[in-house]
Amino acid sequence: MSASIDRAREVLRQVWGYSDFRGRQAEVVDTVANGGDALVLMPTGGGKSLCYQVPALMRSGTAIVISPLISLMQDQVATLLQLGVRAAYLSSSLDLHEARAIETQLLDGSLDLLYMAPERMVTARNLALLSRVPISLFAIDEAHCVSQWGHDFRADYLGLSVLAEQFPDVPRLALTATADLRTRADIARLLKLDHAPVFLSSFDRPNIYYRILPRLNAMDQLTDFIRREHPQDAGIVYCLSRAKTERVAAALVKQGFPALVYHAGLSPAERESNQTRFLREEGIIVVATIAFGMGIDKPNVRFVAHLDLPKSLEAYYQETGRAGRDGLPSTVSLFYGLQDVIKHQQMLAQSNGSEEHKRHERRRIDAMLQLCETTACRRQLLLRYFDEHMPEPCGHCDVCTEPVATWDATEPARMALSAVYRTGQRYGVEYAVEVLSGKRSDRVLSNAHEQLAVFGQGVHLSLKAWRSIYRQLLAHGLLLVDADGYGTLRLAPECRPLLKGEVSLQLRKDRDTASSQRSSKPSRAASSIEPADEPLWQALRARRSKLAKEQGVPPYVIFHDSTLIDMVMRQPQSLQEMSTVAGIGESKLARYGEAFLAVILDQSYPVMG
Structure with a gap:
């Protein structure tokens, strides 16, 4: 990595209050800060935003962030403003006067980051506006939306290829948390990032x-x-x-x-x-x-x-x-x-x-x-x-x-398939279960299906067990559902080897759901906090909520839970010590340090133990 990464770490510490980057963040930041393009795939919570926010503060000009939702823009901007970063968004939620004021800030060079939706980004008026100001980078968030194979396709994203044509010297990075190989290829092709390095982080979310x-x-x-x-x-x-x-x-x-x-x-x-x-x-x-x-x-x-x-x-x-x-x-x-x-x-x-x-x-x-x-x-x-x-x-x-038990369901599965076939592949699961269970319902009798050899062959299994078998046969692709809207079952070609006795079939034994949930442990966010520190934890949360309410922002914009937990663990006794808490940069130390330090030093909250 280049020497610029040292500067990036300093920005990270000063603004965000973190000592170093995680995963592949440093590589992405270094690439973009030095003018390179990037395709970034990181899991949700992996820190994608820092990959463009840090370079935005390192490069001259304004970073343009393309984001699909107004709520996301508002949230990101509110968070950045708390950090002392000059950020704004342009969206349909603003009136004409507000939008013009933000455009003036852009033209004056008073913004570090400007967020906007893809449909606004590609308008002729907006492109003309951006051509008049220095742009530090373009960040395309939720980039999987450009792919028709993705699960959130948005046609407006297709127009973003214009950025490569009209701003060839401005670095571009596309970011997403979910994209299979086909979608990744689409992102690179459609956004003209074919030659950009791909930064693929682990998709694992171990927490x-x-x-x-x-x-x-x-x-x-x-x-x-x-x-x-x-x-x-x-x-x-x-x-x-x-x-x-x-x-x-x-x-x-x-x-x-x-x-x-x-x-x-x-x-x-x-x-x-x-x-x-x-x-x-x-x-x-x-x-x-x-x-x-x-x-x-x-x-x-x-x-x-x-x-x-x-x-x-x-x-x-x-x-x-x-x-x-x-x-x-x-x-x-x-x-x-x-x-x-x-x-x-x-x-x-x-x-x-x-x-x-x-x-x-x-x-x-x-x-x-x-x-x-x-x-x-x-x-x-x-x-x-x-x-x-x-x-x-x-x-x-x-x-x-809780390892899953399996059982040899070969014969019951054949019975289940046979019931579908013998009844003419004209009915759904419940009817097949009635036949297997030997239920002489009006519709079974009217069809004379009580005379079938398969009728009553499944009395040794419960209705719940038969429904589980049918669920798993459908899931394994051995049965199919017709398009008639009635859930009519038919045999899939793949079931032939099973019916012919050429293969066996192991199925899951469904667990008792109540006992399964009882055996799991609560996923308590503050599980690392000792019982004696619980009052301090609650007092810090209360102070955060009060400040957030006064400012009209979400509590996590003030501090994340992880920052409050680190406060409880360290219990700083001075502003200098408070500055070592993870997630407290210079702006937030100046803005909130005294307020939270007062809670820690205050002995009036109840003490447990």
């Missing part, structure tokens, strides 16, 4: 505990999970439908949890109000569709729960990655059932996309189902999808902490 459980009674499972592991923590609960988010939020409120709803059907004012509460208050739970999340920079989200199956591993990784951005212990739980598999297969069968698109989507669904049904380490499988090898099981997922 996150992964858990996937069969969904029985989703609300009971969800409330039990929150109450046992995260009773006072902020979290996100994802559901596929708007109606379901409303039901789940209402049920959580009834159970005494501070839950809010977020989906595209709410008015803009309601969405903004709920998101603001989530960001600025402690312990709020948001029940949301996938419309919520991109651009949420809240570092102390302690859990993410899914009550429906995500559409891909990219989506799952990005959504779960919103937990524990500060690196402190966090939990993600997915409650998954038979209807999820059926619904996703129906959506795929009904798709009007090309055959290539359907094959690509099929691979994505199969990968997501494989993660759900695996009997091996979930983290190893998840990382493998992103082309990363983990040699040993992680020891920090439910499969590692």
Whole structure:
């Protein structure tokens, strides 16, 4: 690395209060600070923002950051202003007078960083404006949005190739947390970064505990999970439908949890109000569709729960990655059932996309189902999808902490397939289970299916066991769902060897979900704090909340939990000692040092022990 990295470390210490970079941050900063382009792939919480914010303060001119959401811009700018960095954003939320004032600051050279959306970035007026000022760099955040193979494609990103043409001498870096090989190639090609070095960091999030459980009674499972592991923590609960988010939020409120709803059907004012509460208050739970999340920079989200199956591993990784951005212990739980598999297969069968698109989507669904049904380490499988090898099981997922039992399901699986075939491949799972269980229902009798040889052959297994078998047969691609909208099952060509007795089949034994959750340990963010220091921890949080409320900013904009924990561990006795706390740069020391030092030196808060 060049000598400029020493200057970069000094900027990092002065502004952000950290002594050194993490992972590959230093390489990226060094490359961009010296005028080079870069394609940066780092996990959520890996510190992507520093990769362009530090060079922006090292290079002359204004850094232009392209960001897809207003909320993300607002959050980033609020954080930078607290650090003493001259930052602003241009968005549709500003009136004409406000926008003109920021443009004047840009022309005057009064801004270090300026954030804007891609649709504004590529307008002729904006490009003409930028041509009049020195630009230090272009940073394209959430760069996977440029790829039609990505899970968040946005057409406006395609126009960003103009930056390479109109500003050939300005360094450009594209950043994302989720991109498989195909999406990475698209980013490089479409943004004209083919010759840029790729900085690929580990996608592992070791602070996150992964858990996937069969969904029985989703609300009971969800409330039990929150109450046992995260009773006072902020979290996100994802559901596929708007109606379901409303039901789940209402049920959580009834159970005494501070839950809010977020989906595209709410008015803009309601969405903004709920998101603001989530960001600025402690312990709020948001029940949301996938419309919520991109651009949420809240570092102390302690859990993410899914009550429906995500559409891909990219989506799952990005959504779960919103937990524990500060690196402190966090939990993600997915409650998954038979209807999820059926619904996703129906959506795929009904798709009007090309055959290539359907094959690509099929691979994505199969990968997501494989993660759900695996009997091996979930983290190893998840990382493998992103082309990363983990040699040993992680020891920090439910499969590692509670190894999954398997059983020889060869004969029951053949029975299940036979029931589908013998009934004409015209019915869904519940009907096949009725036939196997020997239930003489009206529809079974009207079809004379009680006369089939397979009728009643499955009485030795429970209805729950048969549904588990069908779920896993669908997940393994041995059964398919028709596009008729009724969940009609048909045999997949891949089931032929099993039916012919050429192969055997091992399936998972579904765990008892209640005992599984009881055996897990709470992922408490402040687990490193001794009980005697709990009053100080709470007093520091209270001071942070008070200051945040007075300034109208989220508490984490003042200090992250990790910074408060370091204060508790070090218990500085002077401003000089306070300056050694991780996350306290010169601006924040001057702004908040006295206020937090007073809490530490104050003996009036209750002492435990």
